[in-house]
Amino acid sequence: MNKPIIIIGNGGHASVLTEILLLQQRDILGYTAPSQEANSYRVKYLGTDKIIETYSPEEVELVLGLGTVHISTVRHTIFVKMKKLGFTFVTCIHPKSIVSLTAILAEGTQVMAGAIIQPHAQIGENTIINTGVIIEHDCLIGAHVHIAPGTTLSGGVIIGNESHIGTGSSIIQGVEIGKKTLIGAGSVVISNIGTSKKAYGVPAKEV
Template identity: 50%
Template sequence: MENNKSIIIIGAGDHSKILLDILLMQNVNVIGLTDKFLPLGIRIYNIPIIGTDDCILRYSAEEILLVNGIGSIGNMSLRRKIYKRFSALGYKFMSVIHPSAVISSRSVLNEGVQVLAGTIINAEAFIGENTIINTKTSVDHGCVIGRNVHIAPGCTLSGCVKIGDNVHIGTGSSIIQGIKIGDDALIGAGSVVVNDIQSNSKAYGVPAKIKSIINTNGGRDSLAYYISRRLEYGWRRRCA
């Protein structure tokens, strides 16, 4: 860890708890988590909530490193916004690597990358900044994964797959060798991708087919609208 700096985790939800668990396992000095909903002083794994994200500004960029604890359920916009805000202020983000991950020394992992338990990253893979490679995912040789990407648990990327920025690959998806997926695409869980997927597309199925175009302006076809409707549906099912 750079100069043995102390760590602040942004967010206190489920993804941040996974990251905190990894850091504590590695005896990293985590001084607190931020959250706008939980009361000041509440502890998670004995680490305190120290305030909202703005409390980070009490520390200089030379004192601390940040960990982006904001996860993704298909929409990377909040995670991307957090990373962009604090990077512009001069703060650096620590990469978090689970000790069980197998990562080639000939791969490249950029700032703020998170690699979770059981993941394999092979030679000459390139992982862009602020990207999550989630549990038991396999990234084969020569893959290029962009910035602000979430590869959800249990995915398989064959050799030389190219994934653009701000992409979500759903749980258990498989992508065959040489496929290209454009920026801001969403691949549904359990998909098998055998053809290139254009930017701003929502695709799923076996084989995966483009079902709609994501409207980044927030209309009824937008990713935000899609996620909100799915969450509303899930809430209604739980309350039924």
């Protein structure tokens, strides 16, 4: 049974998720933010994130509406905090995306319009698969990762936890990218990149 949803955040990423939830005819209770802001979907402002703790985990579910443009611990921190309080995060999948029946999506995964996730791919919790992303067969994507719009991952690619893969990047088959690593927009990655690195270019090189 679907529970009412609280959206954490009210920016651009939250608006994309709001539209997915409305397309799925989910009941949105409201959003949280540091202060009340305009909301084009007329979603109710509930208060700061602290207000979530006044609800029971049995009566609401959460959607994390904060995006990232670089390596950030904010999404990870909020996700872990709310999980410790017993809350569940909704896995949001746009109806215009394609997700293989054999793909595995962990809790809180967000799949945007036009994304394709092929057979036996595995996506970690709280990870964003953004608009038009292609995740080919047998890829392993860690937790709290952001694969930015228009990125292509060929078969068997591995992405470590908390990494950010910039818009329009391409990663060839079998490449492994470590944890907390930033791949710059438009990069072509043809060899492994280590942990806590920054890399960009064609081909991508560590900086």
